Each structure stands twice: as C-alpha cells, then as structure tokens.
Amino acid sequence: MLSKIISFALNGLEGVPVEVETDVNKGMVSYDLVGLPDTAVKESKERVRSAIKNSAMYFPVNKITINLAPADIKKEGSHYDLPIAVSILIGGDQLKANTDGLVFLGELALDGSLRPVAGILPILISAKAKGYTRFIVPAANANEASYIEGTEVYALESLRDVIDMLSGEKIFNRVEPRSFSAAQSAKTSNYDMSFVRGQKVAKRALEIAVAGGHNILLAGPPGTGKTLLARCIPTIMPDMTFDEALEVTKIHSVAGALSEEGIVALRPFRTPHHTATTVSLCGGGNVKIHPGEISMAHKGVLFLDELPEYTRRTLESLRQPLEDRVITVTRAGGAVTFPADFMLCASMNPCPCGNYGSAYLTCTCTPAQVHKYRSKISGPLLDRIDLQVEVDGIKYEDLAGNSTEEPSSAVKARVEKAREIQRERYVDENILVNANMGEKQIKKYCRLSAECEDILRTAFETLHLSARARSRIIKVARTIADLAFSENIQPEHILEAASYRSYDSNSL
Secondary structure, X not given: XXXXXXXXXXXXXXXEEEEEEEEEEOOOOEEEXXXXXXXXXXXXXXXXXXXXXXOOOOOOOOEEEEEEEOOOOOEOOOOOHHHHHHHHHHHXXXXXXXXXXEEXXXXXXXXXXXXXXXXXXXXXXXXXXXXXXXXXXXXXXXXXXXXXXXXXXXXXXXXXXXXXXXXXXXOOOOOOOOOHHHHHHOOOOOOOHHHOOOOHHHXXXXXXXXXXXXXXXXXXXXOOOHHHXXXXXXXXXXOOOHHHHHHHHXXXXXXXXXXXXXXXXXXXXXXXXXXXXXXXXXXXOOOOOEEOHHHHOOOOEEEEOOHHHOOHHHHHOOHHHHHHOEEEEEXXXXXXXXXXXXXXXXXXXOOOOOOOOOOOOOOOOOHHHHHHHHOOOOHHHHHOOOEEEEOOOOOHHHHHOOOOOOOHHHHHHHHHHHHHHHHHHOOOOOOOOHHHOOXXXXXXXXXXXXXXXXXXXXXXXXXXXXXHHHHHHHHHHHHHHHHOOOOOOOHHHHHHHHOOEOXXXXXX
C-alpha cells in the first residue's frame, strides 16, 4: 500500500515541502530509503523500527521503499523520523487516518518518545506561506511554535500519542497562542549605564552609535570599562518588534540555540573569542550550512573584544556583511544567504602594553611597536567603523564618589526618539536608521551649509580620510542632529562627528 506524508526540509532559513512516499508491498524483505538522505536520515531506520515496536505496533516484514520527494534536494536532520514512521504505519495498513494538510516534524527516541528538533520556527513560517496550517511537532517545541498566528499546532509527547490522535482514540488540544510582550517583559539585564563611572565621551559615543545604528570602536588601556560599556549597549537599544523577534528567532532556531522560552525577546549580544575561525564567524559547515556569529547577532550587537588579536582573515571577512547587511555562505553543497544586520562594537588596547596615550599610565612601547600593533586593523575595516573613541582611565575619586550616573532607561528614551525621527524620515526609503543611508539619501537628507562643508574639508585633508569615511562622518552628524531635534546638520554636529575618527588608518 502506498502512503504519502508531508514534512519539510530547510534550505538556510527557508522551508521546502518534502513528500514522504512509502510503499509497503509483498516481496523480499528490504528497507530502501531514497531521495538524497544524509547520514542522520539514513540512520532513522533503526530509530523508527524500535519506536514503532515500543508504541504497541509492529514493523512490517515486507519490501519497504521510502522516497523523499523532490529527490534533487538534500534531506538533512532527524526531523524526518516521525513522518517516516507514520507513513510506514499507514502504508502497512496498521493506521487508518486522513493526513491531508498535516505536516509532521520530530525525532524519535527508541522508546517512541518525541525529541525536539531545530528549525521549527522557520519551517512553520515557510509552511504557512505555502498554505499549510496544521502541524504535529514534539512537545518540547511547543513554545517555539506557539508564536505563529493562524496555525493549528499539536505538540505531542510520543509516537503513541500521534497514533491515538490520528486514529481518533484520543483528543489532544492544540497549542495555545502566546503573546510576544509576555516573553519580553520577563527579561531583565544585569548591566546598566548607571554602573559606568565617568567616561562621558564614551557614553555619548555609545548613545550616538545606537541612535543611528553605527559601528563603534572603543580604544583604551586595560581596565577602563570598555567591556562594561559594550555590554550596556543592548540596554539602550529600542525593544525588538515582533517581526524583528521572529527574524532573530528563525536564525537561532536553525542553529539549535533557542531557550525554553521559544523566542528571542532581547536583542542578541554575541561576543566570540578572538580565536574564532572565519567559518564560526561567517557560517558554514561540512554537511549542513549553519549560521555564524554575525548572523546570530542579527538585529543586535557583535562585540569583538581585543580586536587586534583576531586573525587578519577573520576580520576582513566582516567587510562585506557590514556593507550589505547579509552574508552568502557558499559551500560544495550549495549557497545559503543569512541576514547579518548587526551593530559592530569592537574594543582594543592602543598599543601592546596598553598604556599609549593614557593620562595616568606610562607607555613602554616603541613607536614602531605601536604602529605595528595598530596596523593589525586594516584601513578598509576601520573605514567601516563610524565612531572610533578613546577611553582613558578615571580617578579613584570618581569611582568612590556618591554621584548618581544616568541610567540606561534615560538614554534609551532619547535613542527611541531619535529612531522615531528616522523612521518617519525614511518611511518611503526601505531603511530604518541613518547608518543604512546610501549616497542618494545622503544628498537628500544631509544637505550641508558652507560652514559645514569647510569643517568637513579640513577634517578630510587633515586626517587623510577616504570617500567612505567622509560619508560616514555625515551619517554620524545626521544622527547627532536627530538627537538634538535639529532639522538640519549644524557645524557643531559635523565637528563632533569628525572628532570620532581618531583611529583612522592614515593617522596611525
């Protein structure tokens, strides 16, 4: 008997329908699985056999042929276990059920219980767009599946539960839809701008960077608070919208990095170690292409601590995603495009000993050592970092004083007002923040007076800036003007924006 069950394959973040066709007929006992299955899918035979037997059913002693169609798409992962088992039971005439429109996803344990699988959220979103609205998934994936409106999801514990539901012996309730705001309000942060003493310049630069979506570099001696400043960035970023949360959750779901909550409610803060490889940063893999750190940081922050300690090849791989906001990972098995719209925050010491330029500590490095150390960061990469800020040490009195520092909530309020101005400005431009402006938008929204042009010309010639650096100064000045609720860019905005280019390549 022939049976057909619907499941889904994942190509990057996109789901592709897969029809599990099973033919159970008389003949020499065999089990053939075709349709470009990977090792995990091929090994499903023994899992399915044991799961069926331990669910009070029997595995057919017949000629079994299973085809995963379309046959030209590589089938990867263990979530085909459940559709294969159900298809065998129906094909072996043990289960009478109408499975039209039902999508089956789940890995089987030997005792028949259902184990969670990665990628449920992107599969459900893609399936819904293709007209599928009814799903059977493992119980452990219930939270993740509950955020997709307009679907009928049944999260079950075992293959036995699936059999009872399809045969009508038991009635199971669908997963109750959950609200995004409930998950979001339960989240708290252990960091706050009020914990950072002093560092007014650096705090101001962080506010500008977040308000306009700009990349930022913090350079200064060890122990001056660079890491703490960086970790405070998510606390002053606007809350994610539901659409943004779904985008981010899709990536984390594919990577198998979702928490029990089932959705990413806070903006990601990714901080890979400086020994990270290019593949771990950009994404890839020998069998299945996984998203890298820059995609995991989508709509959030990628923090690279001790920037010169990363390999040159790893750092240069950032250049294209910083411009395009997406990354295409190409391997022998194909190419996958992942979103990579993140804010880059990097920190570094100004020299090998860390004390160059400090007002409180003495540098022991030679000029040649300082130049060699800073030259580890290429000019093209620095060009893409809009704000380059020097962070110096602070006095003991500032640390021990009773003064109250401004909390993140106050800074966040100003950031949100500036972001609102930008949303209204770019409502017809398909961009959200000033950092995403192209030359067309710069000419339209960043007209400079003669005085501003003179200041910018002086900075361009003095600092030996590139054309890209000039554009980024204008973008930062536009953000500073938005924070000041100024319709036009003023000379003081250009001056402040130009002051954040102290680490440009030609000034090393």
